[in-house]
Amino acid sequence: MSIEITRRSALLGFAAAAVSPASLVRAAQQKPVGWAVLGLGSYATYQIMPAFAHCVNSKLVALISGHEDKLSRLGDQYGIPKTHRYTYDAMDAIKNNSDIDVVYVITPPSTHPEFAIRAAKLGKHVCSEKPMAPTVADCQRMIDACRKAGKLLQIGYRCHYEAHNLRAIQACRSGELGKITSIKSDHGFNIGHGLWRTQKALAGGGSMMDIGIYSLNALRYLSGEEPVSVKATITNPPNDDRFVDVEDTVDFELTFPSGLIGHGTSGYSWRNGKNRYEVIGTKHTLIAEPATAYDGDRLTVDGVELPVEVNNQWAAQIDHMSDRVRHGGKVATPGQEGQRDIRIIQAIYESAKTGLAVKM
Ligand code: NAD
Secondary structure, eight states: OOOOOOHHHHHHSSTTOSOOHHHHHHHHTSOOEEEEEEOOSHHIIIIIHHHGGGOSSEEEEEEEESOHHHHHHHHHHTTOOGGGEEETTTGGGGGGOTTOOEEEEOSOGGGHHHHHHHHHHTTOEEEEOSSOOSSHHHHHHHHHHHHHHTOOEEEOOGGGGOHHHHHHHHHHHSSTTOSEEEEEEEEEEEOOSSOGGGOHHHHSSSHIIIIIHHHHHHHHHHHTOOOSEEEEEEEOOTTOGGGSSSOOEEEEEEEOTTSOEEEEEEESEEEEEEEEEEEEESSOEEEESSSSOSSOOOEEETTEEOOOOOOOHHHHHHHHHHHHHHHOOOOSSBHHHHHHHHHHHHHHHHHHHHSSOEEO
16 A cells, blocks of 8 residues: 555645644734634534633634523633523624624534524634535525625634544545545434424425535535536435424536446435445545544554544644634635535425436
8 A cells, every 4th residue: 555644644635624833833922812602502512612712713602692690601611601691682792892702603513504694704713614504595695694794704614623523635636546436424323302303494404404404515625626517316214203394315426527427325214324435446445434534533544543643623623714804815614515415405396306427
């Protein structure tokens, strides 16, 4: 196997997503960028808020929530002063809080647009969780609001900042695997009953929006191409109350301009779960499994593990945004990136309905 890995090549391999050594030095000399977390649910509490301890140029300075008890408990835990804890009703006051530079929206997807637009109008940069919003038009409203306010918009695609995924992108794009002839990604799990994720009004869709977006986004970032045509089928198990409003299993096919075909799957009823991608090149086969997990991602090439230095993907994502806030430059995962996925997901839904391929 001829593939070699260094930390530098892993981090520099993709869209300059990682914070550069020069910016790390700059960061150490400056006041950190202040972040407010909006929506204190599971992802905010267990992944995002703890990640600030690993950031070099970002600080958690404020909390915004619909629940006073969470503001109180998490505010105390993270040492957030009472003056920096806001209910949704009172959040307009963040306009006058110069400690807050960025608002990180971590609520159900259909609520992302209103919170993101509101934060931009209050003069703050915005990070929104994935999926960006239920429709392409919603995404456009978020992009327009941030542009009009002169603020940055980042979508929380953590894998674009994660070392194994950056290494996989480098392997795919550099020719190390040879010419890519086949690419496939599968993501699914077994969802519980009665959650917002199975209510279309809050989630915007089913498994495809929530977990299938990892398969879709990986096919795009590994190939470096945008699909010209999309074909999909949806399968829902009968008599399952989780799939009255939203879809379960999606099989989709993306035809890329080079002729490469990307195969993706997504599911909400998969007892054993799946989290993987596989890229077959003319020289080598790369498998990532798990591919996009919170930790423990693993890459093999022709069955041999690729050594990759683990990073904290959330801290990398947050620090990248903070670096752009302080020093300008493009965000690696801007609103347009989130909108591209939503446009393709809408085409996937349309194709599954009509049985026909949808041209992009
Ligand atoms: P969750 O249900 O644990 O938390 C959602 C939070 O939003 C809760 O605090 C809840 O009180 C609040 N909320 C619920 N309905 C609301 C409404 N109508 N208006 C305002 N607030 C409301 O969900 P979660 O798993 O934390 O997911 C939140 C967001 O984060 C979603 O967009 C999800 O897709 C995303 N997420 C991303 C990742 C990732 O790896 N990037 C992982 C998990 C979740």
